[in-house]
Amino acid sequence: MSVQSQPSLSGRPSLSAKTLQKYLRQMLTIREFEQLGEREFRNGLIRGYYHSYAGQEAVGVGFINAMDLKRDYIVDHYRDHGHCLLVGIDPSRIFAELFGRASGVSGGKGGSMHMYSAEHHFLGGDGIVGGGLSIAAGVGMALRRQPEDGICVCFFGDGALDTGTFHESMNMASLWNVPTLFICVNNLYSMGTRVNEHSSLSQLVDRAQGYGVKTEQVDGQDVFAVAEAAERIFKYMRQNKRPYFVEALTYRYQGHGIHDKASNYRGVEEEAKWHGRDPIKLLTEYLIAEKVMSGKQIEALRSEVLHELEAKVAEAAAAPLPNPADLTKDVLL
Ligand SMILES: Cc1ncc(C[n+]2csc(CCOP(=O)(O)OP(=O)(O)O)c2C)c(N)n1
Numbered sequence: 281m282s283v284q285s286q287p288s289l290s291g292r293p294s295l296s297a298k299t300l301q302k303y304l305r306q307m308l309t310i311r312e313f314e315q316l317g318e319r320e321f322r323n324g325l326i327r328g329y330y331h332s333y334a335g336q337e338a339v340g341v342g343f344i345n346a347m348d349l350k351r352d353y354i355v356d357h358y359r360d361h362g363h364c365l366l367v368g369i370d371p372s373r374i375f376a377e378l379f380g381r382a383s384g385v386s387g388g389k390g391g392s393m394h395m396y397s398a399e400h401h402f403l404g405g406d407g408i409v410g411g412g413l414s415i416a417a418g419v420g421m422a423l424r425r426q427p428e429d430g431i432c433v434c435f436f437g438d439g440a441l442d443t444g445t446f447h448e449s450m451n452m453a454s455l456w457n458v459p460t461l462f463i464c465v466n467n468l469y470s471m472g473t474r475v476n477e478h479s480s481l482s483q484l485v486d487r488a489q490g491y492g493v494k495t496e497q498v499d500g501q502d503v504f505a506v507a508e509a510a511e512r513i514f515k516y517m518r519q520n521k522r523p524y525f526v527e528a529l530t531y532r533y534q535g536h537g538i539h540d541k542a543s544n545y546r547g548v549e550e551e552a553k554w555h556g557r558d559p560i561k562l563l564t565e566y567l568i569a570e571k572v573m574s575g576k577q578i579e580a581l582r583s584e585v586l587h588e589l590e591a592k593v594a595e596a597a598a599a600p601l602p603n604p605a606d607l608t609k610d611v612l613l
């Protein structure tokens with residue numbers, strides 16, 4: 281499937297105006313959050329790594345809104361800030377984690393890649409490529425033994441398909457009927473390596489099908505398409521208690537991490553093409569065409585979101601650093 285050949289949203293009327301406005305706010309929040317985060321990295325408030333989710337917002341919005349976070353769980357990879365926002369973690373606690381503050385969601389000891397909130401059923405980002413897959417299979421197995429029909433959702437990149445744990449996890453999840461939804465976020469690159477240079481098969485879904493797992497591709501730029509697929513897949517999984525594999529086709533706007541300019545492995549033409557199908561732009565155009573919101577209202581919403589997030593940055597920056605005495609607390613020794 282070439283998502284770039286589809287110029288506009290698929291436009292399913294099943295989503296109400298209220299839902300679409302909520303999705304727009306969420307996508308704008310993620311986009312603005314990442315821009316503020318990168319700004320604060322450059323200002324020296326954040327050290328280490330920063331992997332932006334900008335460009336990939338519709339994938340998280342479509343899937344996480346379809347989850348029931350009273351009974352479902354997420355296991356994530358390191359590109360995790362947007363997902364933390366979507367499960368309802370206060371942005372000041374996410375910024376505080378990035379700033380290494382005690383009020384951070386992981387007590388300021390995890391940083392960008394290791395956000396964690398059991399309370400929000402968010403079982404962590406992970407700096408190890410593929411590291412979440414077997415954990416997600418295990419969580420799914422535990423959920424299968426409980427009466428609530430819960431599902432574990434695992435997000436990972438195209439690069440994770442090249443790890444051994446991908447094959448082990450798919451095999452056991454299929455064999456033991458584990459209700460884990462494996463979402464491979466194919467943003468075309470694993471660091472600077474293009475997907476056709478690291479995957480022997482051009483269709484990533486084919487790599488999961490070998491384990492007898494149901495698969496599908498979804499246009500990750502189109503929030504309607506993601507939301508529709510998510511609702512249908514969750515229904516199937518709750519009824520059938522089976523794993524599922526989705527390849528979400530999308531693009532990351534920034535380099536792999538904040539230190540990567542991406543200019544040595546991809547061109548401006550490719551970037552421009554994907555920006556032409558930006559998930560926020562597509563939804564915005566749809567809302568204006570359908571007279572759900574005016575351009576002015578959308579700009580006002582963007583400013584409101586930015587204003588709110590700036591206050592969260594200030595709150596996080598004023599928070600204290602962790603107590604050195606807590607250094608080994610929450611650490612398995
Ligand atoms: C096991 C392991 N091998 C290598 C790395 C180094 N590494 C960090 S990110 C990355 C690329 C992963 O790309 P992908 O899975 O496509 O995710 P994306 O960054 O595109 O979201 C690599 C190779 C690592 N962190 N862990």
Ligand SMILES: [Mg+2]
Nearest residue numbers: 437438469470
């Ligand atoms: Mg990738």
